Amino acid sequence: MSHVAHSTNSKPAAEPGVKVTTSATIFLLAGLALLVVAPLFFYPIFLMKLLCFALFACAFNLLLGYTGLLSFGHATFFGGAAYFTAHAVKVWGWTPELGILLGVAGAAGLGVVMGFVAIRRQGIYFAMITLALSQMFFFFCLQAGFTQGEDGIQQVPRGHLFGVIDLSVSTNMYYFVLSVFVIGLLLIWRFINSPFGMILKSIRENEARATSLGYSVARYKLGAFVMSAALAGLAGGVKALVFQFATLTDVAWQMSGEVILMTLLGGIGTLIGPIFGAGLVVTLQNYLATSDFPVTIITGVVFMVCVLLFRRGIVGEFYASRLGRSLSFEHRH
Amino acid sequence: MTMIFGIPIQAFLGQLLIGLINGSFYALLSLGLAVIFGLLRVINFAHGAQYMLGAFVALLLLQYFGINYWLALFLAPLIIGLLGALIERSMLSRLYKLDHLYGLLFTFGLALTIEGTFRYLYGAAGQPYSVPTALAGGTNLGFMFLPIYRGWVVVISLIACIGTWLLIEKTKLGSYLRAATENAVLVQAFGVNVPLLLTFTYGFGAALAAFAGVLAAPIYQVSPLMGSNLIIVVFAVVVVGGMGSIMGAIITGYMLGIAEGLTKVFYPEASNIVIFVIMAIVLLIRPAGLFGRDA
Numbered sequence: 023m024s025h026v027a028h029s030t031n032s033k034p035a036a037e038p039g040v041k042v043t044t045s046a047t048i049f050l051l052a053g054l055a056l057l058v059v060a061p062l063f064f065y066p067i068f069l070m071k072l073l074c075f076a077l078f079a080c081a082f083n084l085l086l087g088y089t090g091l092l093s094f095g096h097a098t099f100f101g102g103a104a105y106f107t108a109h110a111v112k113v114w115g116w117t118p119e120l121g122i123l124l125g126v127a128g129a130a131g132l133g134v135v136m137g138f139v140a141i142r143r144q145g146i147y148f149a150m151i152t153l154a155l156s157q158m159f160f161f162f163c164l165q166a167g168f169t170q171g172e173d174g175i176q177q178v179p180r181g182h183l184f185g186v187i188d189l190s191v192s193t194n195m196y197y198f199v200l201s202v203f204v205i206g207l208l209l210i211w212r213f214i215n216s217p218f219g220m221i222l223k224s225i226r227e228n229e230a231r232a233t234s235l236g237y238s239v240a241r242y243k244l245g246a247f248v249m250s251a252a253l254a255g256l257a258g259g260v261k262a263l264v265f266q267f268a269t270l271t272d273v274a275w276q277m278s279g280e281v282i283l284m285t286l287l288g289g290i291g292t293l294i295g296p297i298f299g300a301g302l303v304v305t306l307q308n309y310l311a312t313s314d315f316p317v318t319i320i321t322g323v324v325f326m327v328c329v330l331l332f333r334r335g336i337v338g339e340f341y342a343s344r345l346g347r348s349l350s351f352e353h354r355h
Numbered sequence: 356m357t358m359i360f361g362i363p364i365q366a367f368l369g370q371l372l373i374g375l376i377n378g379s380f381y382a383l384l385s386l387g388l389a390v391i392f393g394l395l396r397v398i399n400f401a402h403g404a405q406y407m408l409g410a411f412v413a414l415l416l417l418q419y420f421g422i423n424y425w426l427a428l429f430l431a432p433l434i435i436g437l438l439g440a441l442i443e444r445s446m447l448s449r450l451y452k453l454d455h456l457y458g459l460l461f462t463f464g465l466a467l468t469i470e471g472t473f474r475y476l477y478g479a480a481g482q483p484y485s486v487p488t489a490l491a492g493g494t495n496l497g498f499m500f501l502p503i504y505r506g507w508v509v510v511i512s513l514i515a516c517i518g519t520w521l522l523i524e525k526t527k528l529g530s531y532l533r534a535a536t537e538n539a540v541l542v543q544a545f546g547v548n549v550p551l552l553l554t555f556t557y558g559f560g561a562a563l564a565a566f567a568g569v570l571a572a573p574i575y576q577v578s579p580l581m582g583s584n585l586i587i588v589v590f591a592v593v594v595v596g597g598m599g600s601i602m603g604a605i606i607t608g609y610m611l612g613i614a615e616g617l618t619k620v621f622y623p624e625a626s627n628i629v630i631f632v633i634m635a636i637v638l639l640i641r642p643a644g645l646f647g648r649d650a
């Protein structure tokens with residue numbers, strides 16, 4: 023069905039993603055090194071927010087970029103996990119890692135339910151169904167007791183990681199978030215390069231063909247959906263601990279739109295594109311937070327410009343550019 | 356006091372009326388979505404924003420030019436329809452060759468931009484738009500009190516829905532539209548200006564949304580965010596109905612509006628989500644939707 027991520031570039035690409043070339047490795051290590059030293063130069067909360075949203079966007083891209091399914095309901099997993107983690111840590115007194123695990127499990131559970139209903143339709147119907155179900159979850163959160171309604175769960179303690187490391191120390195928290203981020207990315211990378219991931223790509227390119235080859239397309243889609251939901255939950259759970267609250271903002275449809283924008287802006291179907299997209303959007307939000315100019319206007323305009331002129335996104339354009347090709351980056355499609 | 360299913364009949368009929376009014380808006384909006392989708396294969400996420408624009412244009416026409424409700428009911432859809440046509444011609448039409456999802460994303464960005472701009476200019480709070488004098492007041496039906504304006508909304512929406520249905524099913528223009536839905540290339544080969552038809556269709560859909568917006572202005576307050584939550588419900592309506600048929604969209608709109616109203620009587624906590632629950636159930640039983648043809 024969907025060819026969302028299909029690059030218009032006709033240049034034959036290298037075997038996507040299986041081999042990571044030398045230059046790509048160098049860039050990745052340099053990027054990681056930058057993130058390790060970044061707290062020396064930037065406000066840690068800002069960096070942690072960025073990493074959480076980057077992981078969220080990468081999790082989302084797992085579904086859109088590699089399976090061709092546009093979910094308009096990922097706020098459910100992100101915000102739902104934030105609620106679960108916050109509740110477990112604050113009310114039940116769980117340790118942070120267990121709280122996050124509960125968030126991930128909860129998000130995966132929600133993913134099973136939403137995925138099961140939504141994969142019955144394709145294309146734009148899929149997008150509309152996920153949006154509607156996610157709105158339903160929003161109303162659930164608005165009325166359920168444990169979410170504290172409009173107030174949200176506030177003053178969530180960060181606690182001690184494994185009962186030992188004090189996460190209320192900003193530096194500790196930062197390196198914890200960075201570790202989660204790297205682990206999340208490695209998981210995604212492993213996932214899309216596994217046989218399972220290859221089948222997902224074949225479904226994206228030609229669903230009928232995949233069916234005729236004997237693959238149970240619905241089951242693979244559901245698997246990808248749940249995986250993506252769980253990773254989005256990982257990002258949401260960590261985010262609840264970073265900001266020490268979980269509110270309705272995280273489950274609202276605007277959040278689902280935001281993660282789509284991050285992915286689109288960075289490059290649908292590229293492994294690291296969503297990270298750049300998330301970085302840009304978060305920076306923009308921080309920059310505009312002090313002015314009274316509404317972010318939605320800029321978000322909306324960027325959306326339209328991206329769709330009209332810039333569909334490969336930043337990283338996608340770079341891969342397709344002469345420089346990107348001469349560095350023989352993995353060029354996905 | 357007369358009781359029905361253990362509740363006062365007044366409360367029952369009152370909610371039934373509210374359900375019927377909400378259903379009118381669902382029907383008008385899902386009808387516009389279905390018309391646009393049928394030909395353009397674009398899900399118009401900006402439909403809610405265009406509905407809001409209709410209400411705002413009516414309000415601004417009144418404030419700045421003293422133009423009354425009746426003229427606004429005609430002018431606002433015209434203005435928003437032309438604006439829609441302009442957007443289709445200049446931007447949306449570039450996306451037809453791509454995956455349909457890009458149309459959804461583009462109109463989503465458009466909706467954010469429009470709503471953000473109006474929120475910036477007019478604030479998030481709602482502004483009242485008074486009921487036209489000819490339709491003010493109410494009438495006692497014996498079993499309940501009916502505000503005349505609400506009765507008018509139900510009647511005029513029904514007329515607009517049936518009018519649209521007639522336009523598409525019974526006129527020459529409608530036959531071009533239906534033919535182009537089936538096979539645009541062939542229709543173009545017969546000498547019909549299909550791109551113009553697409554522009555007209557999008558403009559018409561936007562005008563329908565604006566028409567609903569003007570109707571809604573005296574009932575709900577005119578606010579920049581009045582369309583954004585509504586459009587998600589309308590999406591659910593469209594999923595339930597399936598976008599294959601115009602009549603299906605209309606019937607489903609009214610049905611779900613009434614179902615929502617009745618839920619408010621029997622189990623108010625669930626009234627926000629009942630349409631989504633119905634959507635999920637319909638998807639599990641009949642994935643193509645109640646009236647859907649294409650899977």
